[in-house]
Amino acid sequence: MAKVQSSGATAAVQAEGLVKHYATKKEVIEAVRGVDLRVETGEVFGFLGPNGAGKSTTVRMLTTLLSITSGSAFVAGVDVARDPDEARRRMGVALQEAGLDARQTGRELLVLQGRLFDMSPSDASARADELLALVELEEAADRRIKGYSGGMKRRLDLASALVHEPDVLFLDEPTTGLDPASRLTVWDELRRINTRGTTIFLTTQYLEEADQLCDRIAIIDGGLIVREGTPAQLKAELRERRGLATDPTLDDVFLDATGRTRVAGDVQEVSR
Amino acid sequence: MTQAWVLGQRALREAWRTPEALLPTLFIPLFFLVVNVGQAARIFPSKSTSFLHGQGYGAFQLPSSLLLAASFGSAALFLVEEIEGGYFDKLRATPIPRTAIVLGRLISEGVKGVFMASALVVLGLIFGIRIASGPLGFVLLVGLAALWAVVFSGFMQAIALKTRSAAATNSAGLIFFPLLFLTPNFVPRNLLTRPMEIAATVNPVTYVMEALRSLILEDLVWSKILYGFGVATALGVVMLALNVRLIRHYD
Known part of the structure; x- marks a missing residue:
């Protein structure tokens, strides 16, 4: 794993008293009830918990996709609530169920992602080539994504999260639904990405995965962190x-x- | 604006790659045109019907088909698909203005609207319909139809963002049918019964239809044209504002 920076430096991810409430007509649901987290730069951090524990809700708040009811969250030192666009430039996001546009080709998707991060067409194209090589999808690059296997989609999703060379990579259940061989390939990719200095924050249902990949883990249950180390x-x-x-x-x-x-x-x- | 255009190009590629979603938007309006003309053309012979300005009833009906085609945009349904599939979140996780995300698809609907309207008008020309307002009128006709495509797609997209449901979005699209039938669809407004005339007068689609119709049947009648463009532009601004508000508060 990459060298982890000491706790004195700016944390890659820091959350204090993070709370998310959903108001329905009948009640207020407390999905996350005060999460405190600190992930050091260069770490692979595993975020575990049973279904409905608040894992995805926490990740969605950290990645600016969900508003924060109270508390604060910083990614690479940037306040995600106050400066979401700057936070988005510092993080890569690959959520559950590889979110891809199945009608585009792998290359088109990566070039588009680069363009959305302010790259010129030629820079975006060059970066797409680089990433397609990294995730070993060069041969399939010009095929429509709808024809990709689950493992290929996952690898492409990872690549698209890396287009802008983020400081922190958020992965929500990156290997759910993959066969064992594809899972091992994704693990290898993650190790490679982390070796290059990217902090990885991943949620997973697979404890073996956390054991194999993570420097530290936190377990969330009922919207609260119940173990960390x-x-x-x-x-x-x-x-x-x-x-x-x-x-x-x-x-x-x-x-x-x-x-x-x-x-x-x-x-x-x-x-x- | 660059990012909105980049997303617009993607939406256009998507449309090109899903002809099964595109072809009915041309076929169904043509079907309505043929059926409506077939049913009513003998009631309104061109020689003795002053509101036809010497043209056949098909020329009078063409605006309905143009509006129908413009209201069949698939942007909102593709958006729901993207919300359900997770790609919408991927876009939201990029540092682009939220406006660009909603504008991308609307730009694409505008471009598609130009092509669809042009195709319908050219088909009309082949079957003897004349654009009485000339080449400028043709451009304005296609432009107004495309603008309406953006307006109605904006409405559908707002429903998609609010409900995140394909069923609800599909159902919302059906609202266009009552709106279309509460216009001077078969005869001019002054020939409608009083209740229908009132309904048509308060229906914004009426003004767009009357502008389109005037461009086909008459010379450039700027009062009608500007009314049509004014109503469509005002509704477009409202829809865009609604879309931007919804995406900014999207959780």
Whole structure:
């Protein structure tokens, strides 16, 4: 992984008291209830949580796609609420379900993305060539995206998030729905991108993925961060607290943190 | 504006690559033109019907078909598809003005409107319709039809942004039919019954239709032309403002 900058420098991502409420006709839903986060420059940071825990809502607030009810969020030192356009220049975003325009070709999509980040047509074209080589999609570059496989779409989505060389890359479940081989390819891409100095903030449902890729992780449940640390720290803490004879897995940490437990092979929720 | 144009070019490529969405917008208005003329042409013979100014009933009906074609834009449905597929968020995550995102598709609808209107008018010319206002009238005719395409696409796009639903957006498009039938669609306004005349007078589509009709049947009658352009421009400004407001508050 890339060298992580010390905590004294500007954080790649910083959130304080981040809150998101949705008002419906009947009630106010508290999707995120006060998230504090600090991701150092160069880190691969994993953001985990069960479905509906507030992961995607938090990412959408950090990426300027959702308004913030209260609290503050900074990406690469830029306040996402006060200066969203500058924050957008500093971050790349690849959300769930590779958001691509299926009627364009891979090359057209990347060139368009470059143009939207103020590149000249020739610069955008050159950058598209570079990225197509990086994600190994040169051969498919001039085919319509609707014919791409799930793995190819994911890699193209990653490439489009990198067009403007962002400081921070946000990935929301980058490997959901991919076969194991495609998942390993995406992992390799992410390692390569991180080695070049890009901070990666990723959400995932796959704990093995977090264990393999992330320098640090945070687990969110019920709109609040319930655990934060390196995978090794979190496992050690659980082993010590539970007095376990062997090292727990990240799955055990996750189940413990989210109030669920294994019973005869099933996962069940327990009261806290 | 550069970014809006770049997005407009993308929307045009999209339209070119989905002829199945484009062809009905030409075919259905032509179908209505043929059916309406077939049903009413004998009631209004050109020699004895003063409001036809010596032309056939097809010339009187052509504006309805132009407006119908201009109101079949697919921009809003493609937008809903993009919202559902996630590409809309990808665009929102770029540092371009929010206005550019909504303008891109409207620019494309304007360009498509020019082509559709030109095709319909040329087909009309082949079947004997004359543009009495001359070459300038032809340009104004196509321009006004294209402007209406932008206005109605703006309305549909606003519904798409508000509801994010293909079904709701599709249904909203049907509002054009009552609006079209509350115009002097078959006869001039002074020949309508009093209730229909009142309805047509308060219906903004009437003024656009009357401007289009005057360009086909008469010489350049600036009072009618300016009324038509004025109404369409005012509605266009309202729709653009609504779109910009909706995308700025989009969560």
